Amino acid sequence: MVNFEPSVTLNNGQKMPMLGIGTWQSKPNEVRDAVDYAIDVGYRSIDTAYVYGNEAEIGETLTKKINEGKIKREDIFITTKLWSTYHHPDRVADGIKKSLERLQTNYIDLYLIHNPAHFKFIDESNNFPKDANDKVMYEKVDIVQTWKELEKAVDQGLLKAIGLSNFNKRQIQQILDNSRIKPANLQVECHAYFMQKPLFEFCKQNNITFTAYGPLGSPQRPSVRPEDPILLKEPKLAEIAQRHNKTPAQILNRFLIERGRVTIPKSVHRERIKENFEILDFKFSDDDLKELDALDKNLRYFLFEFIQDSPDYPFADPY
Numbered sequence: 282m283v284n285f286e287p288s289v290t291l292n293n294g295q296k297m298p299m300l301g302i303g304t305w306q307s308k309p310n311e312v313r314d315a316v317d318y319a320i321d322v323g324y325r326s327i328d329t330a331y332v333y334g335n336e337a338e339i340g341e342t343l344t345k346k347i348n349e350g351k352i353k354r355e356d357i358f359i360t361t362k363l364w365s366t367y368h369h370p371d372r373v374a375d376g377i378k379k380s381l382e383r384l385q386t387n388y389i390d391l392y393l394i395h396n397p398a399h400f401k402f403i404d405e406s407n408n409f410p411k412d413a414n415d416k417v418m419y420e421k422v423d424i425v426q427t428w429k430e431l432e433k434a435v436d437q438g439l440l441k442a443i444g445l446s447n448f449n450k451r452q453i454q455q456i457l458d459n460s461r462i463k464p465a466n467l468q469v470e471c472h473a474y475f476m477q478k479p480l481f482e483f484c485k486q487n488n489i490t491f492t493a494y495g496p497l498g499s500p501q502r503p504s505v506r507p508e509d510p511i512l513l514k515e516p517k518l519a520e521i522a523q524r525h526n527k528t529p530a531q532i533l534n535r536f537l538i539e540r541g542r543v544t545i546p547k548s549v550h551r552e553r554i555k556e557n558f559e560i561l562d563f564k565f566s567d568d569d570l571k572e573l574d575a576l577d578k579n580l581r582y583f584l585f586e587f588i589q590d591s592p593d594y595p596f597a598d599p600y
């Protein structure tokens with residue numbers, strides 16, 4: 282099987298494949314086969330998070346593939362994320378330790394702060410602490426101190442690269458201004474309807490690679506608004522797909538790579554996992570690219586309503 286070739290180079294010199302398999306909402310029992318099959322197809326990058334609740338099953342699957350001799354640990358690029366209940370500097374090391382244990386590995390390739398809001402820690406099973414009025418319980422944390430803990434974990438060899446997710450420009454700048462190790466990657470919503478050009482350019486200027494989540498428009502996200510157009514049903518995509526004998530999903534993933542974004546489509550279905558991987562055997566014409574660029578409507582599907590009342594809510598800024 283071929284591995285996926287196009288990659289970005291992180292600020293630590295490490296390469297990250299421009300295609301990975303996403304695993305949000307991939308349930309235990311589903312994610313095992315998805316990751317196992319994705320590795321057989323040629324995926325070498327896996328995106329997960331503490332809060333997805335599937336790190337342990339991904340860890341088991343990776344260990345199995347390593348024991349079978351199909352892959353070596355160093356062939357696989359693992360991204361996972363620090364959840365908001367672990368932002369306090371006293372708890373960061375514990376958050377990292379739990380992910381390492383669950384993933385059955387002694388290092389993580391890329392570790393991101395999942396989102397900029399800080400939650401109170403109640404206990405390990407409570408990822409969304411709420412008070413009696415059903416309000417999220419926030420905590421006061423200086424995110425720069427959280428970042429310093431990540432830097433320590435890099436020094437200890439537990440994390441190879443560190444980065445951010447769902448941070449806006451101002452919040453990224455704060456980390457840039459107060460860090461010894463600069464963020465290597467930003468993971469945010471990005472797709473043909475929402476290419477995030479200003480944020481992408483800002484990251485590029487600062488040597489921060491850019492990962493697109495929701496690359497297919499995340500059709501199964503719980504926060505679907507009925508008025509939102511469905512990206513996978515965009516008529517223009519169907520036209521372009523037909524021209525190349527490809528599917529709309531393949532066009533979306535390939536377009537992101539063409540525009541310098543890492544794409545991490547999620548699927549738990551074998552035929553789709555394979556489909557999302559088979560995107561390098563055609564070339565866009567200049568007209569295709571013009572038409573795809575024109576689809577951008579600055580449409581954010583993910584509003585993160587659950588942290589809208591946090592002082593660190595990221596999406597009130599223009600970008």
Ligand SMILES: NC(=O)c1ccc[n+]([C@@H]2O[C@H](COP(=O)([O-])OP(=O)(O)OC[C@H]3O[C@@H](n4cnc5c(N)ncnc54)[C@H](OP(=O)(O)O)[C@@H]3O)[C@@H](O)[C@H]2O)c1
Binds near residue numbers: 497499545547549557
């Ligand atoms: N950092 C963050 O805050 C954040 C937020 C959201 C997502 N993410 C990451 O980004 C990954 C991708 O985002 P996402 O899962 O929200 O959305 P997505 O990848 O845009 O879309 C996934 C959905 O599309 C379906 N699908 C997959 N391949 C398809 C194909 N070829 N044709 C038609 N439908 C297809 C999947 O269904 P089936 O599984 O049923 O096939 C699933 O419902 C996540 O899994 C996660 O790893 C990160």
